[in-house]
Amino acid sequence: MEPLWRILSQPDNIPIALMVPLFAGLLGFWWRTARRNDALLAQGGEAAVRSAMDGAVPEGTPDPRVHTWPYLLRIELIAALVVTVVLLVWSIVIDAPLEQLADAARTPNPSKAPWYFLGLQELLVYFDPWIAGVLLPVLIIFGLSVIPYVDVNPAGSGFHAWRQRRFAVAVFLFGFVGLWLGLILVGTFCRGPGWNWFWPWEAWDRARAVPMATRNWADVFGISSSSGASAFGALTVLGWYGLGLVAWWRLRHRPLVARLGTSRFAVVAFLLLTMLSVPLKMALRLGLSVKYVWTTPWFNV
Amino acid sequence: MSFRGAFVALSAALFLATVWTMWDEGWTRRPWKATQARFNALLASRGQPPVDEGLRQVTIPALDVADRCQTCHLGVDRAGLEGDDVPRELRTHPRREVLLGKHPVERVGCTPCHGGQGLQTKGVAGAAFAHGRDDPYWERPLLSRPFVETSCVACHAQEHEVPQAPRFNRGRALFEDRRCHACHSSRFVTSPVALAPPLDRLKQKTSEAFVVAWLKDPPSLRHDTRMPSFWPEPGGARDREPVAIAAFLGSVNDDAPLPSAASVSEADVKAGAALFDSVGCRGCHVLGDAEPVEPEARFGPALDFIGERASRAWLERWLEKPSALFPETRMPDLRLSATEVSQLAAFLAVQVRPSAQPVSTTWSTPDAALVAEGRKAVLRYGCQACHRIPGIAPAGRPGPDLDDFGDLPPERLEFAEPRPACEYTERECWTLARLQHPAALRRPGLDLVMPRFQLSDDDAQALAVFLLSNRAQPSVPRVVDEAALAIAAGERVLTRYNCRGCHEVGRDEVKTGDEVQVTPRGGQIRRRYDDVALAPPPLTFAGRKFQPRWLFDFLKRPRPVRPWLTVRMPTFSFGAHEPEVLARFFAARDAQPFPFDDTSVPPVPEADQPAARALLEKLQCARCHAVGAGGDVKPAERAPDLTFAASRLKPGWMRDWLRDPQALQPGTRMPAYFFLSDEDDPTSWSTPYPAVLGGEVSRQIDALVWLTLDLGRAAPVAVHPEGAHR
Incomplete structure (x- = not known):
């Protein structure tokens, strides 16, 4: 497991190390609420979900819904403060991973892109650069921007649910979690010298020829x-x-x-x-x- | 938690983080402030004024240097802080007067020699990658102490011996000596490889059994061999490949067996032993030496058990004319007579261990499959890089180029576990391990063919220093020093032919207090002669002594000046330019003009000539300096024929020689005629014949020189008398 620890402890890879549990937590949270809402939908339709979200409000009590200002914005202010403090401390404690002067005659092996582009870099194994580097990113951006125009399903708006938005959720899980994040994780943990496949527990053998x-x-x-x-x-x-x-x-x-x-x-x-x-x-x-x-x-x- | 509480807590945290940032910038990232405070405390304890606080940076754009090292290392260029009581980082630079005197920090900086991150002032002490040590992303990591010498060649590459860099010098010599450049290139070695013996005529020389045993473990058969062990570990390929290679070599050697040499008597062996001791063999070879000898005496192979590996018939052919069997050999032709050859060969052929027999040249009939395997093994190990092998053309260097070895990318430095213990940086440790324990770096799938050389720990370190010097380094522009180049080139030839085995060339003077210890460089063979006068002459002042033209001719075709000596200047198979390189070398050593030099002397006035001739008679020069035939003088007292002088010697040297022979050649039999009337006044030369030529020493010497040269002019000496055997 020592190679895995070496990868994880690189300052470059801290965001990825954080991303995995954060995203898993978010997905778990979504799955729990989606399951609960699915059950409510089966019982009483969207009205049941909405009333459950608002909480049971007995007659005569004030509406529990609150205004954006100050109730939401001040939470956002707190969040901004937390992020600022964390970033400041992070920048003091962990130095930027500077590498040697760039030398076109001697490139590092493996040459890894910034973590958020590792998925695209992984695509280069399977596609020519004009597809992996130009066509697919353009299509991704295009696809993301047409979502509002092709999403004609009015149901399930404003709450998590699976039954009403099976297609949209499946496409998201497949495209973002499976492909985008999956390829980033592959690029981070499973690619070694020569862009050969190394399991995270395998030591990098630079002489390996595939x-x-x-x-x-x-x-x-x-x-x-x-x-x-x-x-x-x-x-x-x-x-x-x-x-x-x-x-x-x-x-x-x-x-x-x-x-x-x-x-x-x-x-x-x-x-x-x-x-x-x-x-x-x-x-x-x-x-x-x-x-x-x-x-x-x-x-x- | 309430919003208010969270807001207050977070604002406080933000404030603290901001303060931390400022404190970090101001103090944590400036740990040198504490060091400077410590240094000033040290100065105060010695009653010296403090230094100003602040960052110190040396900027040298030409070298791409911006070094802040002296921000902390404040004592580096300050005398008086050498002691062990001063913390190491504040101490004076070792050998400061020489090293910093010649390389002022403001002109050279620190990192050009030491490597490392010159700009780094934070995290240097104790932290990982301190000073850029072992930082995989820093192309010039801090060098460990012995390896600082790898930087000297940036500017000193043209010198034969880099001053103050013994490891580098030794490493460079080792690289050539062990023929590393047969397989690997180096940016500092351009000389051709001195080939190892050719592998033809093997069936005339030795037996198949010997070849197999030799391949398996060369040092066990000859402790001083340069041949490395290709199969250092027993078992495996070692049991198979040497046999196959021997079979292959047998198959490509189809020389007719030599006629068995004439029988020899015990007396011949004895005569051969005497010849071996006197004719000059011991300049390069050891035989039966109990105590350790100088490296020059071990230049050629040790001949202790030569009879076990070479047949008498082959030895005779070899001694007769080595270059006939091995055109590139460095073994010179001693111009031995047929009798001498057979006596010497008889003596060598009986040099065997008590339990062994002289070699018999028996070879089996090779098996075709084994021969094919042997040929493959020969090509795999690159035997042809050092040996000429019939049927295999040498083509380039089999090993990787090492011109940029010192810049080896960090990812190439891979160790097998467990790592050998080592206190240096990754790159340095890897290089040492590669030289000393190649097996420690062997991994499945990576097949190393590099053999293991016999290297002591010091040798391995020296070689590692030299190897790591092979890298691109910024250097300060220097004037090309023609003399240094000539000396460097000459030293290479001197080493190549082991001239110092017989001749002293240069002296090292070590001062200890008032005593000056003079150690001659080379000429070890002299102590084997009862009388120094019977040994090869020292050449320390050869540039002042010999006319370049004569020296050149003599090196090409030696013509004995002292034919009564048993030891003789052999005929070397010099390369095209080597005699000229040597002549230029001796001239450059003594700052003499080359190649043209005025050797004329003004004639002695007519009126003085009778007195001059009378002086020559009085001094009895001709008694030892036999003009013409020798006479009854003992060999040790005979001196060169003075008729040679006009074409051989330089008048300036003759004057110095006549005045004070012992200064030029301690122990010479040449009498000192002139003396200092006042021991403490080096100008007070006096003559024992105050009546002659006004009693002036210089006039007397001039007259003697002129007369001597006149002798040569009167009876001109042919430069190359044909048929001169000795």
């Missing part, structure tokens, strides 16, 4: 001509996004889908399929050593 024999998707099926491979790859990618059409056909009568409409459904389906394609491609790479699914003379996917 064979890098890869092949393309078409090779798996024995397609050797370049145009054939190109066409096969294009078909695969098109087929993958074609799943959106299938889903539309199967789900078009559901009320929520009907309310979304075709164009919004297309956007959601595209973003969702793209997100799902990330772990799929990772599985292909790790399981079948597939480097590219679609090869063309101009770009490779």
